[in-house]
Amino acid sequence: MKQLSALALVIFLIAINLTSCDKLRHKEKKPQNKTVVVLCDFSESTRNVGDVYLRSFKKAISSIGHGDVIITAKITDASITEPEIPVNEAFPEFAPLDKMGNPTDNPLLVKKAKKEADEGLERKKEDLVKIANYILFAKRDNRKRILHTDIMSSLHVAEEKAFKNYNRDKAILVILSDMIEDSSEYNFGKENLADRRIEEIIKREKTRNRMPDLKGVKVYVVAAGAGGSKRFFTIQNFWFRYFSECGANLSKENYGSVLMSCDE
16 A cells, blocks of 8 residues: 555656646747847938838848837937837737636647737738838938938937837847948048047047947848948948947848848
């Protein structure tokens, strides 16, 4: 009798252990959610690259899943004082419910709920592409001309309006711009961005406490229409240094004339 009781106890403990392992595996499989910010340069220097930027936006939003956040903001001559945020969408986590509105792990109900949630997600993403296309990329001829580009200030908008507001596992920043800063402080179209000058600018920004906190943010740059190759690389070198000082991760393969990938 004691042997049977001991055997039952062993079986019970094994069952509990297997259940615990299953729960741990389930937790491990849960995808990490993310906040994706797309900054779009609205200045005159990027007027003719709208198609490239639209394709890049579509690629960025295609990676959005349940629980993710997608935000777009314009880069203008008043990025910080008059930020425009055409898209600000936080998608809910996938949480299957039964007919009574209670959480469920019934495989049939979960499968049905997942299909419906995925379809709803895709419809919403298609709507956001249409909104972004109309506001950011299409019909720009009749709109106010933006003659200057305050990229640095727009990074503060990304920090304050997005990354600090939404606590997600990952933070992604996609910048659609020729990256030619042309603000009241700096004009990269005329600057000689040698190493010494880059150090001067960064030191000045730090002294004035104007460096955004982008720690852990992964950055993608679509620098279409950035001019000649020499200036392209000098400007690129500045931004590599700048984002590194902000704590962000911008690698060479993620800085180019097209967005090759945004899968996170």
